[in-house]
Amino acid sequence: MTAQRKVIRDVIWGSDGHLTSEQIYFLAKEKMPSISLGTVYRNLSLMSDEKEITRISIPGSPDHFDKNTVPHQHICCAKCGRLEDVELPGLGDLIKNAVSADVISYSLSIKYLCPDCAAKARTESGSDRP
Amino acid sequence: MTAQRKVIRDVIWGSDGHLTSEQIYFLAKEKMPSISLGTVYRNLSLMSDEKEITRISIPGSPDHFDKNTVPHQHICCAKCGRLEDVELPGLGDLIKNAVSADVISYSLSIKYLCPDCAAKARTESGSDRP
């Protein structure tokens, strides 16, 4: 465990989760200004491989990293991009039943309009002057 | 419907599905050598928006495009990258029940070892000389 890796780890543990590599890089830089982007990427990949953190892949946006390693999925607002956790009990079984071969991993991403953006969209389309 | 768009459409319809933008570009170029990559990308995005085709996003590999617009999911071999369709009846309901807000779209991608690659892995690890 190098000092750099500890800083990265602390940034992720000190957050609410769902940070991008870039966000982690800038937060880590506050604690250790000499840290380099390559180091952040390499450590994030290593930590994902070791299942210390989870890599979240969302189509059309950069990868996010989650301190929560308990299986769960994510919903992503189509407008603002904000991520929220969502539990889908039964998804694992559903997949196991449908796929005969051994599953290595799976990832589900759901696009929706978050309450904030949905409210904004309503007022905009509802008002007289668009 | 421009000539270019028709060529792109024909390439996709003439395939088994699951082509990348690059593959579509090169196949389209055979029928229309002047076609440009930007045109292919733009038309694929338009056609996806109009739901004439489906964009398949797989973490770690370029987008693929599918002529099959009936809801279904994909399994991707972790070794060779080959894509196969998989039906997951009940997934839509599972998501609807878990997410209170309106869902715009969702996509599931499953990583596994395809039969061919699994066989290769077995003979390699099983033999005396690795």
Added chain:
DNA sequence: AATAATAATAGGAATTATTACTAAAAGGAG
């Protein structure tokens, strides 16, 4: 059919996210 207005294209530059490379620094075993 000629002309004007609009939309789409080809070709290339630019962007984004990420990985690869390399020389220097750090860390550990003996």
Added chain:
DNA sequence: CTCCTTTTAGTAATAATTCCTATTATTATT
């Protein structure tokens, strides 16, 4: 402390995709 391995910082390179612009095609209008 010295040798050996690992990791780092910094930079260059890559991959996929988007953006830009002058040109070309298409459509509408007269």
